[in-house]
Amino acid sequence: MEKGILLITIARISSLASGYAIHFFLGQHLGPHPYGIVGVIFALTAIVQVFVNSPRHAIAKYTAEYGWLAFAIRRKALQMQAAFSSVVCGLVILLAEPIATVLHDSDLIPYLRIGAFIIPITAIFYTYLASLNGLRQFNKQAGAIIIHSASRTFLVWLLVFVGLGARGAILGLLVGSLCALLIVQGLCKGQIAVGNFPTSQLIRFTIPTTLSSVGLILLMNIDSLFFKSLVHDNTLVGYYICAATIARMPYYVILALVDTLLPLTAEAIGRKNQEDAQKYISKALRYMLILLVPGSSMVSMTAGGLIPLLYSSAYIKAALPLAILIWGWTFLAFFVALAVLITAEGKPAVIARISFPLVLFDALLNWVLIPRYQLIGAAVATTITMLIGAGLMAYYVLKDFCALIEPLSLAKILVASLIILLFAAIYSVKGLWLLAHYAGLWGLYLALLMGLKEIREEDIQVMKGIFHIFRRER
8 A cells, every 4th residue: 555655646746747737837837817717627528538437436446356367357448438439529529619609608619629539538548557557566656647647738738938938828728738648658568468357347336436436526616617607707717717726736645545545445456355444445535534633724824925936926816715625625635535445435426416416516506606806715515515525425434434533533633733723824834945945844743743643653663664665666
């Protein structure tokens, strides 16, 4: 588990850095108004991509359970994905104008049509990644993710810098994704598909998984789309995209954990080893709490200094929405991690039954709050919805696995995080000094955990093991 988390964490850090490098560059280079348009295109593309990328959960699960059929599973998945993603790409091109009409902005049409071609490329790319994940070849998976991140960042920067503007940003994502696909195909070259795996089994698992993924991606983006539709001001949209982009940090932090938690838990369930599954769950949730709660506290209390540092002072109106929205995305991170456990158990329909009512609830809150409170209304609506969702998901995991985090650990982590929140609120720091402020707060936080005896010998051994693995893998 530690080795997988380390390798995928390195890759996800590169992906996270890439995404933020793209957003920060576009925010500073384009300004709030064009950046608002690009942010909406990114959100729409992400929603559409989920229809074609959701089979990756089925691929990873069945590959982990039936390793001897891994290559046959991938072959069937590639055939299925190539056909389906091409159809979805065509539909997006045809429906670009109606979508732009709903969002009250005809300028979106050419960007949507360019972005549509990203869909089949990423569908095939994530099929290969899911296969590597299920085989627990985390080193190859990590390498492909790093290449994907680097190529997209370089090409977006290049095409925007030479004067192509917002259109260059979309083209950069397209060409960068194509480069990464060619690389990941090379990593899997020479592997021969043996045996047979029924496509129907992939489809049966993928349908409820797709529904759950659609629910999740709507939860992640519905606030931005409602804001765009109800406010009609791309400058304000740019402010909200700025706040939402920074607030996504907790979600990206736990992606590496999620990538390793799914195959490990699925394998433990396949072996009918409830004890191992409970161990993975408790350890993963405890590490999430240790990382996310203090981190979100720092961002929430220092939003006014963080936004000018990452974007510019032109986006300062996004500070208060960010202070609220960071907690919404923290709750969403727990929602996603818990949903992965239910997916590993083979019950993705449960996630759909939770997600879609939450989407409707979130839509209603946004519809009520945005016209009156604008930026603050969207942030509050999202945060309330995510809190409810995380609570419901925790209930299902506790019921099915009889495992969450130990109450005493929860109490200690929350006490230490509350102290950090108070220190962050009392001492206001701006500019590059904010980075030193964060380092000091993290040092204080770790000292508090050690004083409360929440940093255990087991954690020290894990860190030593990760250090040795890092040295060996390097």
